[in-house]
Amino acid sequence: MTPPVLEVRNLSKRFPVPGGVLTAVNDVSFSLAAGETLGLVGESGSGKSTLGRCVLRLIAPSAGRVVFDGHDITDWSEARCRKLRAGMQMVFQDPWSALNPRMTARSLIEELLALHTPLSSAERRAEAERLGLRVRLPSAMLDRYPGELSGGQQQRVCIARAIATRPKLIVLDEPTSSLDLSVRAGILDLLAELKEETGAAMLFITHDLGTLRLMADRVMVMYLGRVVEEAPAAEIFDRPAHPYTQALMSAHLPADPSAHLARHVLTGEIPSPINLPPGCFFSSRCPVALPRCRETAPPLEAVPGAEATHRAACLRMADGGNRIPT
Amino acid sequence: MTPLLEVRDLHTHFIARDLDNRVRVARALNGVSFSLAPGRILGLVGETGAGKSLTALSVLGLLKPPARVVAGQALFEGRDLLALPPNELNALRGARIGLVVQSPKTSLDPLARIGAQLARVQRAHRPGLSEAAAQARAAEMLAAVGIPDPERRLRAWPHELSGGMAQRVLIALALVNEPTLLVADEPTTGLDVTVQAQILDLLRGLARARGIGAVIITHDLGVVAHYCDEAAVMFAGQVVEHGPVGPIFAAPAHPYTQALIAATPERLQLRARRPSGSPPNLYALPEGCLYRDRCPRAEARCATPPPDVALQGGHAARCHFAGTIAA
Numbered sequence: 001m002t003p004p005v006l007e008v009r010n011l012s013k014r015f016p017v018p019g020g021v022l023t024a025v026n027d028v029s030f031s032l033a034a035g036e037t038l039g040l041v042g043e044s045g046s047g048k049s050t051l052g053r054c055v056l057r058l059i060a061p062s063a064g065r066v067v068f069d070g071h072d073i074t075d076w077s078e079a080r081c082r083k084l085r086a087g088m089q090m091v092f093q094d095p096w097s098a099l100n101p102r103m104t105a106r107s108l109i110e111e112l113l114a115l116h117t118p119l120s121s122a123e124r125r126a127e128a129e130r131l132g133l134r135v136r137l138p139s140a141m142l143d144r145y146p147g148e149l150s151g152g153q154q155q156r157v158c159i160a161r162a163i164a165t166r167p168k169l170i171v172l173d174e175p176t177s178s179l180d181l182s183v184r185a186g187i188l189d190l191l192a193e194l195k196e197e198t199g200a201a202m203l204f205i206t207h208d209l210g211t212l213r214l215m216a217d218r219v220m221v222m223y224l225g226r227v228v229e230e231a232p233a234a235e236i237f238d239r240p241a242h243p244y245t246q247a248l249m250s251a252h253l254p255a256d257p258s259a260h261l262a263r264h265v266l267t268g269e270i271p272s273p274i275n276l277p278p279g280c281f282f283s284s285r286c287p288v289a290l291p292r293c294r295e296t297a298p299p300l301e302a303v304p305g306a307e308a309t310h311r312a313a314c315l316r317m318a319d320g321g322n323r324i325p326t
Numbered sequence: 327m328t329p330l331l332e333v334r335d336l337h338t339h340f341i342a343r344d345l346d347n348r349v350r351v352a353r354a355l356n357g358v359s360f361s362l363a364p365g366r367i368l369g370l371v372g373e374t375g376a377g378k379s380l381t382a383l384s385v386l387g388l389l390k391p392p393a394r395v396v397a398g399q400a401l402f403e404g405r406d407l408l409a410l411p412p413n414e415l416n417a418l419r420g421a422r423i424g425l426v427v428q429s430p431k432t433s434l435d436p437l438a439r440i441g442a443q444l445a446r447v448q449r450a451h452r453p454g455l456s457e458a459a460a461q462a463r464a465a466e467m468l469a470a471v472g473i474p475d476p477e478r479r480l481r482a483w484p485h486e487l488s489g490g491m492a493q494r495v496l497i498a499l500a501l502v503n504e505p506t507l508l509v510a511d512e513p514t515t516g517l518d519v520t521v522q523a524q525i526l527d528l529l530r531g532l533a534r535a536r537g538i539g540a541v542i543i544t545h546d547l548g549v550v551a552h553y554c555d556e557a558a559v560m561f562a563g564q565v566v567e568h569g570p571v572g573p574i575f576a577a578p579a580h581p582y583t584q585a586l587i588a589a590t591p592e593r594l595q596l597r598a599r600r601p602s603g604s605p606p607n608l609y610a611l612p613e614g615c616l617y618r619d620r621c622p623r624a625e626a627r628c629a630t631p632p633p634d635v636a637l638q639g640g641h642a643a644r645c646h647f648a649g650t651i652a653a
Binding site (some may be wrong): 213 | 373374518522523547548552576585589590591592604
């Protein structure tokens with residue numbers, strides 16, 4: 001078996017804030033193989049974007065290891081990481097703030113090639129043209145500035161930049177969340193094609209379960225910095241094991257009035273990430289929590305009766321009480 | 327039954343001069359019509375720039391120059407809001423008509439406690455009301471929108487509230503004077519899905535219990551499908567299709583609605599052929615159907631303005647072929 005493109009072990013990220021320490025990512029481990037798309041889902045504040053930035057070493061983790069392409073890059077210097085960045089790219093949620101407004105789309109794409117490849121200026125020009133066509137931006141569009149492009153076209157420029165250096169890993173942080181439905185469909189098409197063509201591993205961060213179902217091979221659910229469940233995509237949609245995953249799935253509104261909604265309404269407050277309680281972080285809102293859930297943090301372990309690749313962190317799986325009654 | 331709100335052929339333009347001092351007109355709303363019965367929930371749905379929020383602002387008289395309503399009527403309980411003098415409109419807004427806007431954090435006064443803001447809205451419309459009575463009613467309202475420990479929350483500042491809590495306070499503000507019409511502009515955009523469900527349940531529950539007619543503006547077809555009775559689909563400043571939610575999703579009659587529904591994640595077929603293109607230029611709108619550049623079945627007759635074709639059960643679409651194309 002080929003070694004994974006990315007391996008993350010016991011990663012934590014803490015930020016000092018007034019009044020204490022904010023734990024954004026809490027002891028997260030996972031690995032990602034070439035050609036695989038891992039969907040990272042969670043609500044705001046669950047630490048999914050912080051995790052995405054940590055694995056690219058855009059920010060330094062507080063604890064744990066990040067192994068990219070066989071190299072432990074956790075303690076690499078910024079200068080050393082920069083050389084590696086040709087192999088790892090990121091697409092952000094808001095293309096407008098990710099693109100230099102004073103450069104044309106063409107020079108924005110060529111910039112990546114100038115930084116990371118030995119191509120001559122004529123070759124860069126031809127390659128930028130090719131990349132533009134690949135993301136369906138015709139040549140005439142490439143001479144425009146970001147301000148003259150629509151949101152969808154801007155995101156296509158960002159994607160062209162992300163694939164320009166043929167990276168092994170692409171982190172996509174909510175790449176379609178700011179786009180309208182019809183534009184979003186075109187971007188998802190493009191990403192699905194590129195996934196097959198480039199064979200790059202993708203970490204797809206989103207809060208939209210519908211998008212996740214289309215794109216992800218495997219799904220990891222985060223809540224307040226911890227992974228609460230991890231499983232193959234089909235498995236997690238059919239049989240979510242963690243009560244939070246169940247609540248999250250049940251809150252999704254499919255665009256179909258005849259779809260039956262089995263809603264689990266949550267009550268209770270979300271704990272502050274600055275003073276995290278002992279035990280399971282979801283216990284304050286969990287409909288099936290027992291007193292011991294507030295004392296012991298549950299380990300991420302195999303879900304009884306499911307495939308070994310389906311793991312969840314819930315104490316109540318042992319007695320079968322993790323299903324929220326409908 | 328007489329409608330609670332009836333918008334007829336509303337036109338709103340942005341009228342400004344360019345650098346050469348020529349008048350430029352952006353025709354942002356081009357004949358918006360819909361009606362809302364008491365106690366019903368209408369979803370006004372469409373993509374960015376379709377004119378959803380502009381419709382609400384036009385109807386409520388909240389436009390700022392260079393935007394101006396140039397034609398149309400907005401009849402609220404039989405009176406045309408667009409023809410009312412400002413003082414009469416002010417007496418309705420915040421009292422008979424409640425508004426919930428998208429960004430709760432920027433819509434609350436950061437320098438006033440929650441209780442003071444809720445009392446201010448009441449006393450603005452009922453000058454005889456005592457501060458104590460207004461505060462008591464404010465606490466009741468906070469309890470009604472599901473805020474725990476309302477007496478204590480009256481003393482809270484806006485920055486102490488989470489996004490979901492702030493949105494609940496905005497709903498309380500909109501409903502405290504017992505309106506008959508509620509306009510909610512993207513009330514749950516930006517909130518987490520588990521919180522979104524709670525807020526929408528609350529909105530629908532209150533509207534049902536109090537017989538309030540509500541317009542929910544959203545780009546999320548899931549919200550329309552599960553929380554609205556009727557839908558009006560907007561494209562380029564027009565309502566291109568409207569009717570009860572069931573038939574609109576089961577048998578959309580306008581090609582734009584069909585494309586929109588096909589692009590929802592549940593139905594999306596990756597790599598399928600789908601219409602693409604930009605919305606029309608509002609400064610130079612073409613004659614005829616505004617969707618025809620993107621429409622897969624456009625024909626010569628689409629260069630003439632399409633009629634509103636009535637289908638069964640109050641369902642109608644603005645398309646030459648509305649009667650003949652099935653989804």
